[in-house]
Amino acid sequence: NAGVTQTPKFQVLKTGQSMTLQCAQDMNHEYMSWYRQDPGMGLRLIHYSVGAGITDQGEVPNGYNVSRSTTEDFPLRLLSAAPSQTSVYFCASKPFGGSGNTIYFGEGSWLTVV
Amino acid sequence: QKEVEQDPGPLSVPEGAIVSLNCTYSNSAFQYFMWYRQYSRKGPELLMYTYSSGNKEDGRFTAQVDKSSKYISLFIRDSQPSDSATYLCAMSLTGANSKLTFGKGITLSVRP
Numbered sequence: 428n429a430g431v432t433q434t435p436k437f438q439v440l441k442t443g444q445s446m447t448l449q450c451a452q453d454m455n456h457e458y459m460s461w462y463r464q465d466p467g468m469g470l471r472l473i474h475y476s477v478g479a480g481i482t483d484q485g486e487v488p489n490g491y492n493v494s495r496s497t498t499e500d501f502p503l504r505l506l507s508a509a510p511s512q513t514s515v516y517f518c519a520s521k522p523f524g525g526s527g528n529t530i531y532f533g534e535g536s537w538l539t540v541v
Numbered sequence: 542q543k544e545v546e547q548d549p550g551p552l553s554v555p556e557g558a559i560v561s562l563n564c565t566y567s568n569s570a571f572q573y574f575m576w577y578r579q580y581s582r583k584g585p586e587l588l589m590y591t592y593s594s595g596n597k598e599d600g601r602f603t604a605q606v607d608k609s610s611k612y613i614s615l616f617i618r619d620s621q622p623s624d625s626a627t628y629l630c631a632m633s634l635t636g637a638n639s640k641l642t643f644g645k646g647i648t649l650s651v652r653p
Contacts, residue, residue, distance in 0.1 A: 467645055469629065469643040469645040470585070470629065470631075475640065517585070529587050532586070533584050534583060534584050
């Protein structure tokens with residue numbers, strides 16, 4: 428059971444380039460989300476999805492795009508990378524509902540925009 | 542005022558010490574309270590989860606929630622070097638609504 432898998436682990440982009448961070452989960456979780464983590468800022472929600480075909484914005488959505496065509500995958504697209512998007516990105520998934528509130532995080536993707 | 546405030550740290554303690562980590566929050570509607578542990582270059586992993594007020598104990602870890610004071614704590618007894626990590630508090634409105642609001646995190650170092 429792989430859990431939540433993120434690729435790539437590390438990436439360097441030039442300003443203005445576009446790229447996609449991949450996220451896949453094999454737990455059949457309905458809920459998936461993307462966070463960014465910056466020093467002194469904690470984790471902030473970028474976008475989330477409660478199921479295939481449904482996405483919504485989080486706290487810091489500008490400059491990012493998402494889609495959810497399958498239950499398993501939730502890619503995050505940077506449309507035109509900016510140095511302010513240098514960060515560590517975490518994908519997370521959770522079964523929708525239930526008595527607990529356990530979210531499983533991926534290992535992270537380190538992105539540097541120069 | 543941010544919704545969730547966490548002591549900034551870093552924190553360094555000797556092995557065997559009792560560690561107290563704290564967060565305060567402003568939104569009285571928060572119902573679920575979590576503590577995540579994050580090792581360097583890894584994703585956060587759930588350490589403790591509490592619904593509403595009260596205490597929860599798991600081995601050397603105890604989580605406390607005081608909703609009247611909007612204050613949560615994580616206690617680590619007999620701290621070990623393997624406890625060295627960043628600890629993040631998080632909270633949410635409902636279980637089904639999994640939009641977590643995180644504190645900034647505090648880095649703990651336990652010296653052998």
